[in-house]
Amino acid sequence: MGESMFVQGNEACARGALYANLRFFAGYPITPSTEIAESLAELLPTVGGKFVQMEDEISSMCAICGASLAGLKVMTATSGPGFSLKQEAIGYAVMAEIPCVIVDAQRGGPSTGLPTEVSQGDVMQARWGAHGDHSIIALTASSVQDVFEITVEAFNMAETLRTPVVLLLDAEICHMRERLTIPDPGELHVVERLYTEVKPGVAYHPYLPREDGRLPISNFGDGHRFNVTGLHHDIWGFPTQNPDSIEYLNRHLYDKIENRTNSLARWKEYYLDDADIVLISYGSAARSALQHVFDRRLRGERLGLLELQTIWPFPADLVRKKTAHARRVIVAEMNMGQLCSQVKTAVEHPERVFLANRIDGRLITPENIARCIRLIDGRGF
Template sequence: TATSGPGFSLMQEGLGYAIMAEIPCVIVDVQRGGPSTGLPTKVSQGDVNQARWGVHGDHSIIALTASNHQDVFAITVDAFNFSETYRTPVILLLDEVIGHMREGLEIPEPGKIAIVDRLKTSVREGVDYHPYLPREDGRLPMSDFGGVHRYNVTGLFHDMWGFPSENPQVVYGLLRHLVDKIENHVDDVTRYREYHVEDAETLLISYGSSARSALHVVLNRRQRGERMGLLELQTLWPFPSALVREKAKGARYVVVVEMNMGQVLQSVRAAVERPERVFLANRVDGMLITPTDIQNIMRLIQGKGV
């Protein structure tokens, strides 16, 4: 399903239920200004933390984003594949600019698109079926709703049969399973693009439509001989801390470009070795952050000599 910020807020209870019941689904959030009714049809990236923490209780989540329609197509395929692989909700965290703009894209032939089919149980009719008993590889086979197997679905902590349980061992085991099946596969779900990162003294980190402006700055500054690069994140959650740490280790400055008050900034600072060298270039007035905005902020940073 697809929505924007206010609708995404209303979906949080259902999202938590899908996490607990391990129901594959994909939710598209085209972000606009908030909170509340905020700025309808104006751009924002203010739902990043909501995508991660909007559901109450301990959990993990997969959230993807992109800066152009070709990559939106690719990560949409990834979103459905990840949802089926890990039996979990996946969020496509887009924004108003991406949602409203028009540009060409190439749709690959069907045989060239990698598709993860739903893993169906091999348990025969009449044999005990344990709907929440993972295989050794951690994947959880499913039986079609209304099919030959009877099973229970609940938002409560539950045992391998799907029946509610308050047994501490059952509760702990299920919670670890729900978190670990994602956090133990961060590398598998991490998507990103990089531009001139290998020798960058100043590294921009951005995502979504903000990354378009960030890339413009990088290409312009490279033409002037400045060693600047861009790491464009396409996986926001689980946050790819190891990737960010590795790409940022040679940079003198790291500048996070986003249209919120610094939601990804905090994760970047937690990931790198020198958080005092990480700065924010942002815009939060409903307008797309421009290359000029980014360059003006960078002049302030460099002017301080930090």
């Protein structure tokens, strides 16, 4: 293990991105994501990378799409209002299969909402913010160390599947400080971009997948002529109205992620073996859930926690398996049940699934969760 530092989740994200060989960041400052941009403005030039503060969030998203096609690993960071603005270009990146990482540091919404306070209200926006049938990957983290590691994972998934990956952090995790130990080079696996073996000047099919489904890329300007568009396109990248090509592309964009749901799942579990009450949580709420589990275990109560780090594609098989023997499933999140609704569709007994939430801009407390469980068990509030 390498150097230890005491930093915010935001700086851990910036350093994780650099570990994964980020070389281009474009963004527009917004609380609570701003320190990601601040850190990268300082750190990126030291490794020969480029940092650009753009005029807004839309152009930031477009800039990273361009830089990614030109051959760099890219990221942008924002919060709710900026995440809304980026959606059109995120859809473009889905369609054009551009690897990129988008950090959404969730704060209270809707609209400008609560700039400095926490929420987890963007879970569904991460999934369905861009229009049209598509799939997407969204990851979460509940500690500063985890932010670093999941950021590396985000880049790996983006590069492997040539897709946007949303890093769905939240104000608590972004702003809290903890120890971060930077892994040595090589300690975490870093996926590099897969390039085409087609010689320059020879016909190259930018959207013809290999047998394993991966699309070898050619840097824009490096000697292969190809088209990139948000329109439905063929294997050359040119717009098409051919129903076969349209259906093929729609299924390809969906299946390349959804068919890998199990291998994309990242999670942590605590005391699940004999748990009769299983908490499911993610991000900063998972810390409160784990505190509650830990406190109740001291009293001999059989609680456990499943912390989902991959929330999209939703790991339904995992959730079903881990909750199979639970008398109650409590989803602890800071929204009106955005992930809870997914859990209900995944489990054998949706009537055993309950929401423990908090939506006032404050981090949900272990007591909030305790009260919810008490009420469900018919013991009053």
